[in-house]
Amino acid sequence: MAILSRRNLLRGQWHRSSTIRAPWSIAEEQFTDLCSRCHACVDACETGVLIASSQQAFPEIDFQRAECTFCGRCAEVCPEPVFRPIDTPAWQRVASIGQSCLMNQGVTCRSCQDECETGAIKFQLRLGTTAQPVLDMASCTGCGACIRSCPVQAIRVS
Ligand code: SF4
Ligand code: SF4
Ligand code: SF4
Structure with missing residues (x-):
């Protein structure tokens, strides 16, 4: 099942519900509205678990490549308001x-x-x-x- 943000639907973009954003990311709909896809977070990721499948793609986690160490670099380098403070829980995933x-x-x-x-x-x-x-x-x-x-x-x- 796809989750659609109205703005992204108009752009013709959507994501699979299984898509995992970086830890501390805000809610998906706000994330895809506010992320500029500069990929600074992808470049800063110390393990390579954070990827962008193309220049236009939003960053996402790929656990087949690596693990997340919760280093917080992705959130620290991001110029947009798409991350919560890293002294809060990273996520509720298990x-x-x-x-x-x-x-x-x-x-x-x-x-x-x-x-x-x-x-x-x-x-x-x-x-x-x-x-x-x-x-x-x-x-x-x-x-x-x-x-x-x-x-x-x-x-x-x-
Ligand atoms: S917390 Fe660190 S390892 Fe995890 S996605 Fe962000 S930069 Fe990569
Ligand atoms: S879940 Fe664990 S024990 Fe089971 S096949 Fe995978 S690695 Fe092996
Ligand atoms: S079981 Fe949980 S804590 Fe352990 S390696 Fe897997 S995801 Fe990490």
């Missing part, structure tokens, strides 16, 4: 692990746990089957480090 996880097929894999610095992913033993990954939502920062490590793209941050 990871979720889908059914395609290899452990559901009896294949042992703990790549995501190895990447998670906050220890938010634990493996729970279940009788007669392989251990299953369980996410502690309170510990997950939504950094996305686990996403790239998953060989079957079973993890999303939303």
Whole structure:
């Protein structure tokens, strides 16, 4: 399902509801109205997780490339009022692990746990089957480090 801002609809632009903006970004409709697409944030991003798919594109997060370290550089360099103060919570996103996880097929894999610095992913033993990954939502920062490590793209941050 697409989310449409009237102004962007008139410009013939829209974004997928799965699009993730940088941490501390304001609401999507205001963001796409106020962001000038100068891409200063993309250039400043220390991990390369923030991208612009073209010169006209709004910056967005691509967790297949990297994780977010919450360094705050994107917000600091931005000349437009599209970021909240970085001493406020970055976002409310957390990871979720889908059914395609290899452990559901009896294949042992703990790549995501190895990447998670906050220890938010634990493996729970279940009788007669392989251990299953369980996410502690309170510990997950939504950094996305686990996403790239998953060989079957079973993890999303939303
Ligand atoms: S907080 Fe840092 S790592 Fe995250 S998107 Fe912004 S510049 Fe990139
Ligand atoms: S998003 Fe970050 S904190 Fe959350 S489970 Fe993945 S690696 Fe851990
Ligand atoms: S990395 Fe992917 S396949 Fe491996 S345990 Fe984690 S969610 Fe499952």
